[in-house]
Every structure is written in C-alpha cells, then in structure tokens.
Amino acid sequence: MGRAPCCDKASVKKGPWAAEEDAVLRAYVAEHGTAGNWIALPRKIGLNRCGKSCRLRWLNYLRPNIRHGGFTGEEDRLICSLYASIGSRWSTIAAQLPGRTDNDVKNYWNTKLKRRLLGGGRRPIRYALPLPQQPRLLLMSPTGGGAASTALERMQLSVQRRHVGLQDTPGLPFYSNLWPAQQSVLSPAAGYSGFWSHIQTSTYPGRVNVQDHQRAWGSGGTTPLSTSSTGETAVGVGSSSSTPAASSVTFDGDMEDEIEMLLQQIGCLEEEDSRLLIGGEAGSAGSWSSCSTPGVDSVFQGYVQGHGQ
DNA sequence: AAGGCTAGCAACCGCACCAGA
DNA sequence: CTCTGGTGCGGTTGCTAGCCT
Numbered sequence: 001m002g003r004a005p006c007c008d009k010a011s012v013k014k015g016p017w018a019a020e021e022d023a024v025l026r027a028y029v030a031e032h033g034t035a036g037n038w039i040a041l042p043r044k045i046g047l048n049r050c051g052k053s054c055r056l057r058w059l060n061y062l063r064p065n066i067r068h069g070g071f072t073g074e075e076d077r078l079i080c081s082l083y084a085s086i087g088s089r090w091s092t093i094a095a096q097l098p099g100r101t102d103n104d105v106k107n108y109w110n111t112k113l114k115r116r117l118l119g120g121g122r123r124p125i126r127y128a129l130p131l132p133q134q135p136r137l138l139l140m141s142p143t144g145g146g147a148a149s150t151a152l153e154r155m156q157l158s159v160q161r162r163h164v165g166l167q168d169t170p171g172l173p174f175y176s177n178l179w180p181a182q183q184s185v186l187s188p189a190a191g192y193s194g195f196w197s198h199i200q201t202s203t204y205p206g207r208v209n210v211q212d213h214q215r216a217w218g219s220g221g222t223t224p225l226s227t228s229s230t231g232e233t234a235v236g237v238g239s240s241s242s243t244p245a246a247s248s249v250t251f252d253g254d255m256e257d258e259i260e261m262l263l264q265q266i267g268c269l270e271e272e273d274s275r276l277l278i279g280g281e282a283g284s285a286g287s288w289s290s291c292s293t294p295g296v297d298s299v300f301q302g303y304v305q306g307h308g309q
Numbered sequence: 310a311a312g313g314c315t316a317g318c319a320a321c322c323g324c325a326c327c328a329g330a
Numbered sequence: 331c332t333c334t335g336g337t338g339c340g341g342t343t344g345c346t347a348g349c350c351t
Contacts, residue, residue, distance in 0.1 A: 014321070016345080039335065055336080056320070068318090091338060102338075103319080111317055314350080321343075330334085 007039070007050040017057055021047060025054055026062050060101045067099035071108055079105060079113060 028045045039051035047054065060066075071079075075097055082093045090102035090109075097105065 016319070037335075053321075060319075088339075106340085107318060325339085327337085
C-alpha cells in the first residue's frame with residue numbers, strides 16, 4: 001500500500017502564484033504562523049493549492065529577508081567551498097548564506113557556478129577558475145550521473161582548489177565566513193560526525209587540524225542550526241577573530257595527471273579518452289555523464305584522505 | 310522584424326528520511 | 331510497530347527574456 005497523496009492533485013491549482021494568493025498566504029502566516037501543518041493550511045485560508053506548494057512558496061519567496069539574485073563573490077566562494085566539502089546539502093549550504101534559499105543556491109549552482117568552475121552545460125563554457133594561475137582544465141558537465149556525478153564534481157573542485165590555492169579570504173580558510181551560531185549544524189552532534197576531518201582533508205589538506213577547527217568554534221556539539229517552525233533559519237554574526245591561523249599550502253604533482261589518474265581509478269575512462277576531458281579539445285565527446293560507477297565516492301574519499309596527511 | 314535557440318528561474322514531482330502520535 | 335505529516339533533495343518542466351541568425 002502506497003502513501004496517500006498529500007492533496008488532490010487533480011483539483012489543486014498549479015503553476016505561478018498570483019499576487020492575491022501571495023497576499024493571502026503572507027497575511028495568514030504573518031498572523032498565525034504555519035502552526036506546523038502545511039497540509040491543512042491551504043484549506044484553512046481558502047487557497048486552492050497543495051500544502052507542499054504553499055510551504056515551498058513561503059520558504060523560497062514570501063519569507064521575510066529573502067534575497068534573490070546578485071550573488072556576491074564571497075557567496076560564490078562559500079558555496080564552492082561547502083559543495084566541495086559536504087556535497088549537495090543545499091539547505092545546509094543555504095543556511096550559511098543569510099537570505100538565500102536552498103532552491104536559489106541549487107539553481108545558482110546548476111546554472112552558473114557549475115559551468116563556471118567545472119565547464120560543460122548545454123553550451124559549454126570552456127574556462128575553469130577565474131584565477132591568475134588558471135589551469136588548463138576542461139571538464140564536461142556531469143549530468144545524469146546521480147550520486148556518482150556529484151562525487152565527481154566534488155573531486156574536481158577539490159583537486160582544483162588544492163592546486164590553485166583557492167581561498168575564500170586571503171589568509172583565511174573558508175569557514176571564517178561561516179556563522180558561529182550555526183557551526184554545530186556541521187558538528188558531530190548534528191549528525192555530521194566526519195565533517196571536521198572531512199573539511200580538513202578535502203578542502204585544506206595540511207593546513208589546520210581537527211582540534212583547531214573545533215577549538216575555534218567553541219565547545220562544539222551544541223546549539224544546532226535552529227530552524228523555526230515557520231521554516232526560517234536563524235543566522236548569527238560571523239567573527240574571523242576565532243579563526244585558527246592557516247599555515248602555508250603546499251601543492252605537489254601536476255593537477256592534470258592527478259585528475260587523469262583518478263578518472264582511470266574510477267574506471268569511467270579509457271586511457272585514450274582521458275585527454276579529451278583534461279585539457280582536451282572543445283566540444284569533445286568525452287563526458288562525465290558516462291561515469292556511473294558506484295565507487296566514485298570511495299575514490300573521492302580516498303583522494304581527500306590521501307591529501308590530508 | 311521574425312523566428313529559433315538558450316539561459317535563468319520559479320515551481321513541481323517523486324522519493325527518502327525523520328519525528329511524533 | 332505503523333501511520334502521518336514535515337522536510338530535504340535531485341531531477342525535471344514550463345515560462346520568459348535576451349541573444350543570434
């Protein structure tokens with residue numbers, strides 16, 4: 001027996017929200033809150049909408065202090081850092097960006113950042129990182145690979161970051177941009193038991209140790225990221241004063257060789273094809289999408305661990 | 310000027326997971 | 331233990347605006 005649908009899909013309205021609908025929803029939530037029951041809400045206020053749709057509309061558009069578009073360079077770097085470290089946990093990433101929603105961040109990543117950093121897309125953009133030391137890196141869009149492609153993206157980012165010394169703020173590791181009030185969303189108590197060591201190994205190999213991270217963030221393990229019953233995410237005020245000092249970054253080996261080795265390890269490329277992906281010709285036939293090997297994540301883990309010593 | 314193509318974005322869908330009753 | 335509702339996510343669709351030919 002399957003799960004009962006949350007609403008009668010045939011009778012509820014779909015598509016873009018009208019200004020009147022927005023006004024009704026906004027007014028009700030402003031006065032009563034969501035009371036934790038989105039399913040019953042549309043009936044209560046006379047909206048012919050699915051409860052999930054109401055929730056989505058509120059969270060992504062009507063909520064106070066929502067910002068759309070105009071992502072700053074700082075936000076770009078933070079998104080990339082977090083994506084490389086924790087993957088597509090868009091809500092977690094969005095929680096570090098005041099006023100941003102997970103849907104916004106996801107769309108921004110998929111339509112802009114991913115292309116800018118990793119290349120690919122329907123109309124491939126053939127450049128990688130906009131940095132002086134920009135490597136000759138050309139990677140295809142990892143579409144359709146599911147978890148494997150996500151891991152590949154992260155691996156790409158991780159390798160790129162390690163080789164070009166991408167930093168969020170000169171002299172400061174990326175987490176200096178995080179919000180201390182939310183630190184523990186990434187703490188063991190919040191269920192991300194391996195997060196700190198993961199951050200260390202995947203993003204800043206050889207720079208700071210786990211104890212430094214945790215010390216810098218206070219006692220840790222308390223004050224999880226608070227999400228209110230209305231779905232609003234509390235934000236704190238960042239302070240770089242507690243940021244552990246970063247030691248120098250060291251790079252070894254050639255990035256292209258490294259990625260090639262990893263790709264072959266994953267087994268999604270033949271020897272002769274790898275050149276098509278790495279520093280290859282524009283519009284080549286090679287594609288990350290052909291990589292559906294389930295072991296990609298473990299290869300990625302192995303990679304980041306290997307560079308975390 | 311008109312039509313085709315593409316990027317960007319809002320919104321939806323289905324699924325999985327979790328917590329509480 | 332089961333059921334229900336809330337939440338998060340990846341993937342996808344549909345619309346619109348802008349660019350290109």
